[in-house]
Amino acid sequence: MLQTHYQVLRPLTTAHLAQTMTLLSLTAEELRQQIDSELAANPALELIEERRCPNCGRPLPPRGPCPICSRPVSLDPDEPIVFISPREDFYTGSGMSQEDYPEDNTSPATEDLPAFVLRQIAPELEKPDRLLAAYILTHLDEDGFLTTTLAEVARYHHVPLSQVEAILHLIQRAEPVGVGSANPQEALLVQLEVLSETVTVPALAEQAIREGMDLLSRHQYSDLAHLLKINLRQAQEIARFIGDNLNPFPARSHWGDARAHSSPAFQVYNHPDILISRLNDRPENPLVVEIIMPLAGTLRVNPLFRQAIHQASNEKVDDWKSDLDRASLFVKCLQQRNHTMQRLMQRIASLQAQFILYGEKQLIPLTRAQLAEELEVHESTISRAVSNKAVQLPNGRIVPLSMFFDRSLNVRTFLRNIIDMETRPLSDMELVSMLAEKGFSVARRTVAKYRAMEGILPAHLRHHHAMAHA
DNA sequence: CTATGGCACGGATT
DNA sequence: AATCCGTGCCATAG
Known part of the structure; x- marks a missing residue:
């Protein structure tokens, strides 16, 4: 059923293997950067134009017909449709500019974030610094995070790193506080610092964010308590304070449209790497799984370059040849990554369809090792493919791909349910028998x-x- | 005496 | 090899 047009599915060389492994563990966003730099460095690589399905207008996968429109009618409705979906629009990669902020959207504060922030800090800056600030502000994603690094900015403008840092310091303390941070953690720390100038904050809040960020975002309060050497209730208080007063996504317009359950629920989600939806939103239709390729178009080895190599001068020919090899290796690895991801998601979506559609209670326990055996790949391959990736479910929630392998999520969901419906507080022992x-x-x-x-x-x-x- | 959290151990998972 | 997770035992709080 998978029409793979390339012959090589098994790594031929160690280089191939190593690069495929690396690519596999990258998120769509990171992959985008990788491709960008490869494209810039290698003249033998070529990006060919994106193809769209004449019928439904979707971007088409690198090869073959539209996976949606050309689907055989007889296809098993329980079998998910899985394909590679080139969608550059999901990412505000390197070439982002102001018009990426829609005018008609929400509050005046977000209508033009860079200008809004710049207005606040401009009075405190000299002209050259103002330019630098403006430059930094054009490298924000829609959550207000930096899409570049300070070192890069400094290098690009030939100024000392300390100068850039000072400007960022100002930016981060402007409204919305924390904007321009590299990640949610940094944003929270900045907000906490600013907040502490006016009100008293819990003593361990900073340490909680600094060292227990992932525990915090996963609501693992007992572990957090352990880490901070305090009791559970104190840990929950801190988490609550953070959830109530701080925002991990300072510039997100609608944050938490798919809020989780009870407590101060915030989850650190990035952009999804995989989208799961229902075909035409019709309940009886199969699931559609799109594995995002952050690229408008398809990558291939430039055929002109391949021809031109015959006319190359003798001293250049070796360079060109190595470019050519690198390019075709890269393309192959990319194909292999896609192929693996596709097989993986096909299997996961099929096994966990009930979970995808009906929620956490339906999650069946699944281990990476088990899947590795079924797909006949090494366990570490699955591990790499699963780690650091986010999936958007049909209901809009974005969850880590590793959630599909959570051994106890279904039990915990039942537990939550039982306690929600209890008429009198049940002891843990009683809960055991209920379960x-x-x-x-x-x-x-x-x-x-x-x-x-x-x-x-x-x-x-x-x-x-x-x-x-x- | 009961309910619950801390600690630590061993087996499974990554 | 390192880490995660479920569990048993024990101390402590109520």
């Missing part, structure tokens, strides 16, 4: 841990707030 009825055998101690993970207080501290459901 047993649902077919989960877990130890008492484990229930306690799951509770903590979900940020649910122990029985004697739970009261009844039967209402409060949206």
Whole structure:
């Protein structure tokens, strides 16, 4: 069913293997950078124009017909359609400029973020610094994060790094506070610092963000408590403070359209690397899985370059030849990455279709090792492919791809459910038997841990707030 | 005495 | 080889 036009599916050389592995573990965003630099460095590589399906207007995968329109009618409706989807528009890569901010969108503050910020800080800057600030501000994504590095800016403008740092310092402290940070963590730290000038903040909040960022975003409060050497309740208080007062995405216009459950829910999500939706949004249709290729068009070895090599002068010919080899290697590796991702997602989407459609209760336990065996690849291949990637589910939630391998998520969801519906606070022991009825055998101690993970207080501290459901 | 969190151990997973 | 996760044991709080 996968029409793969290339002969080589098995790495031929160690170079091939190494590069494929590297590419596999990159997110779409990182892949974009990799491709950009490769394209810039190698004249033998060529980007050919994007093809769109004449029928539905979608960008087409590198080869073959439109995966949606040309789908055989007889196709098994339970089998997801998986394909590589070139969508440059998802990324505000290197060439982004002001008009990327839509005018008609939301508050006046976001109508033109760079100008808005620049206005605030311009009075404090000399003219050359103002230019530098403007330059930095054009390298923000829609969450207000830097899409470049300070070192790069400094190099580009031939100024000392310290100067750039000073300007960024100003930018970050302008509204929206934290804008221009490299990542959510940095943004939170800046916000915390600014906040601490006016109000008192929890003593360990900074350490929590600095060292426990991932625990925080995954609601693993017990582990956070452990890390900070405090008790669970204090950890939850800190998390709550952070969730209430700080915003990991300072410039995000609508942040949290798919909010999670109870507590201060914030999740660190980047752009999705994979999109899952339902064909035409019709419930009876199969799932559509798009693996994002952050590129408008297709990469290939430039045939003209290949011809020209015969006329190359003798001293150049070796260089050209190596360019050619590199280019074709790169293209091959890219194809291999896509092929692996496609097979992987095909299998995952098929196995976890119920989860994708009906939620966390339906998640079936799945290990990377198991999948590796089925797909006949090495375990580490699956690991690389899964790590650092984000998936957008049909309901709009963006979750890490690793969630498909979460061994206990379904149990925890049931647990949450039981506690939501309880009429009197149930002890962990009672919860164990409730779960047993649902077919989960877990130890008492484990229930306690799951509770903590979900940020649910122990029985004697739970009261009844039967209402409060949206 | 009961309920729960800390710590640590071992097996599974990455 | 390193890390994660479920579990048992024990101390402590109520």
